[in-house]
Amino acid sequence: MFSGLDFLSKSQTSGLNAIHAIPSFHEAKTCSPTASSCDLLPSFETPPAYISRLSYENRILIFTHAVLREENARAERYLNARGDRFAVLYLDRIGDEGFVLEEELKRQTNQETPPWIFVFGRHRPLDQFIASFHDGLIDEWLINAEFAYDYDLIIIGDGPGAVSAARTAMPYGRKLLLIYNSDARNPRIPEGCLAKLR
Numbered sequence: 094m095f096s097g098l099d100f101l102s103k104s105q106t107s108g109l110n111a112i113h114a115i116p117s118f119h120e121a122k123t124c125s126p127t128a129s130s131c132d133l134l135p136s137f138e139t140p141p142a143y144i145s146r147l148s149y150e151n152r153i154l155i156f157t158h159a160v161l162r163e164e165n166a167r168a169e170r171y172l173n174a175r176g177d178r179f180a181v182l183y184l185d186r187i188g189d190e191g192f193v194l195e196e197e198l199k200r201q202t203n204q205e206t207p208p209w210i211f212v213f214g215r216h217r218p219l220d221q222f223i224a225s226f227h228d229g230l231i232d233e234w235l236i237n238a239e240f241a242y243d244y245d246l247i248i249i250g251d252g253p254g255a256v257s258a259a260r261t262a263m264p265y266g267r268k269l270l271l272i273y274n275s276d277a278r279n280p281r282i283p284e285g286c287l288a289k290l291r
Contacts, residue, residue: 140197148211152235153179156198157208159186164208168219171226177235244270 138146148154153172157165165181172179184191184207198209202216210222212234217225225231248258249272259271 140193141201144194144197144201145214147180147182148216149214151180151211152213153177154211155179155181155208156184156194156211157181159183161207164219167223168208168210171223175226175231246270247272 144156155165155168159165169179169181182194184195187194195207198207199205202209202218204216204218208219210217210219212222212231215234217234222231225234246262247270248255248262250258255271259269262269
């Protein structure tokens with residue numbers, strides 16, 4: 094079980110933009126790439142929820158092993174050259190919790206070996222991630238994610254006006270939420286007027 098994230102001091106080996114991160118369970122512990130291990134106490138967050146939360150809380154998040162110096166350096170070199178801030182979680186420095194997270198990352202991404210790189214919650218394999226710096230996709234990923242919302246339009250109202258506004262907006266392919274309140278004691282959302290999130 095996992096909870097929390099502590100940002101540690103900036104890496105001395107990875108450049109000024111790398112922030113090394115470890116899970117914080119009950120009490121924060123300091124850990125570095127050269128440390129032999131980090132003992133962490135159990136908490137209440139499941140591995141999938143923990144990975145999801147961390148990957149959305151950080152623009153760029155790298156799950157990796159500290160011993161994979163060459164692979165880590167490839168990704169960090171490009172990020173440092175652009176001045177992008179990113180977080181790193183060394184799975185081999187957090188004991189059994191790291192193993193559990195690694196198994197979950199393999200399951201979620203169908204990628205068997207680290208590093209696992211997430212850009213605003215979306216997994217990007219290392220080669221695709223490196224290529225994105227050459228073809229400019231990294232900027233598109235970061236810009237699109239920066240302005241991501243759950244809905245493009247939220248309509249709150251009652252009567253035919255609210256439903257009409259929703260029907261008018263729906264053909265444009267936007268994410269729409271209609272909250273229809275015909276009676277303050279009995280709020281409801283009419284069937285068919287809620288555009289599902291993809």
